[in-house]
Amino acid sequence: MTYKVNEIFYSLQGEGFHTGVPAVFLRFSGCNLKCPFCDTLHADGREMDADEIVRLISSYPSRHVVITGGEPAMQLDAALVDRLHENGWFVQVETNGTLPLPGNVDWVTCSPKTDRIACGRVDEIKLLYMADGYDAERMERFSAVEARSYSLQPCDCSVSDLHEDDGGAVECRNKFILEECIACLKANPQWRLSLQTHKLLDIR
Numbered sequence: 001m002t003y004k005v006n007e008i009f010y011s012l013q014g015e016g017f018h019t020g021v022p023a024v025f026l027r028f029s030g031c032n033l034k035c036p037f038c039d040t041l042h043a044d045g046r047e048m049d050a051d052e053i054v055r056l057i058s059s060y061p062s063r064h065v066v067i068t069g070g071e072p073a074m075q076l077d078a079a080l081v082d083r084l085h086e087n088g089w090f091v092q093v094e095t096n097g098t099l100p101l102p103g104n105v106d107w108v109t110c111s112p113k114t115d116r117i118a119c120g121r122v123d124e125i126k127l128l129y130m131a132d133g134y135d136a137e138r139m140e141r142f143s144a145v146e147a148r149s150y151s152l153q154p155c156d157c158s159v160s161d162l163h164e165d166d167g168g169a170v171e172c173r174n175k176f177i178l179e180e181c182i183a184c185l186k187a188n189p190q191w192r193l194s195l196q197t198h199k200l201l202d203i204r
């Protein structure tokens with residue numbers, strides 16, 4: 001069994017509940033959605049088997065792996081998660097929630113892009129805040145999904161093809177989204193802020 005891997009890198013978990021934790025990122029290639037705001041190029045990749053993945057990620061000192069993509073649920077299976085567990089890894093997955101995930105993952109971060117939550121157990125809902133006028137309704141809808149943590153993450157418009165490709169306009173839009181997001185959090189105190197701290201720190 002092989003997996004198409006886009007990149008492997010060592011950084012700090014930049015987002016969500018585990019923000020700040022040193023982690024190895026295993027980015028799988030390909031996605032079942034095409035979000036216009038997606039901040040990641042994930043099409044390219046190299047076929048790797050579980051042995052090679054475990055060998056490569058084990059060269060780093062952390063034992064927290066974040067499996068992301070693209071959409072990792074398109075490829076991740078219980079056998080790879082078992083192999084990671086045998087080697088001492090805590091396995092976090094970042095998913096859009098539309099596809100089933102193996103049940104042996106340690107932490108499921110679901111950042112829903114559609115109404116469909118089919119990934120099984122969710123530990124964390126990390127909803128992107130778009131300020132399109134429907135976020136409050138989406139917050140209410142995803143509050144009903146059982147999870148340990150609910151966060152709102154302001155959408156980074158500098159990578160979006162939804163908005164003008166003008167630096168000033170993008171900066172204004174980002175600032176507006178942040179202000180709206182803070183107001184929304186203050187009105188819904190069971191939710192917390194998730195910032196993409198790796199972008200603030202200018203690391204990967």
Ligand SMILES: C[S@@+](CC[C@H](N)C(=O)[O-])C[C@H]1O[C@@H](n2cnc3c(N)ncnc32)[C@H](O)[C@@H]1O
Pocket residue numbers: 031037038039040068069070071072094095096097110111113126128153154155156157159160196
């Ligand atoms: C690239 S996605 C890959 C995992 C999965 N496909 C998903 O969407 O959750 C990783 C994380 O980046 C977030 N993300 C993608 N584009 C973003 C943007 N422009 N601003 C803020 N977060 C973004 C997603 O919501 C998700 O939480």
Ligand SMILES: Nc1nc2[nH]cc(C(=O)O)c2c(=O)[nH]1
Pocket residue numbers: 011012013014015040066068069094198203204
């Ligand atoms: N530092 C850092 N943290 C992250 N958390 C989730 C990421 C992702 O792209 O899934 C990501 C990422 O790309 N970089």
Ligand code: SF4
Pocket residue numbers: 031032033034035038039040042069070071096113
């Ligand atoms: S689901 Fe995730 S990886 Fe796929 S396009 Fe949307 S943000 Fe990007």
Ligand SMILES: [Mg+2]
Pocket residue numbers: 039040
């Ligand atoms: Mg990212």
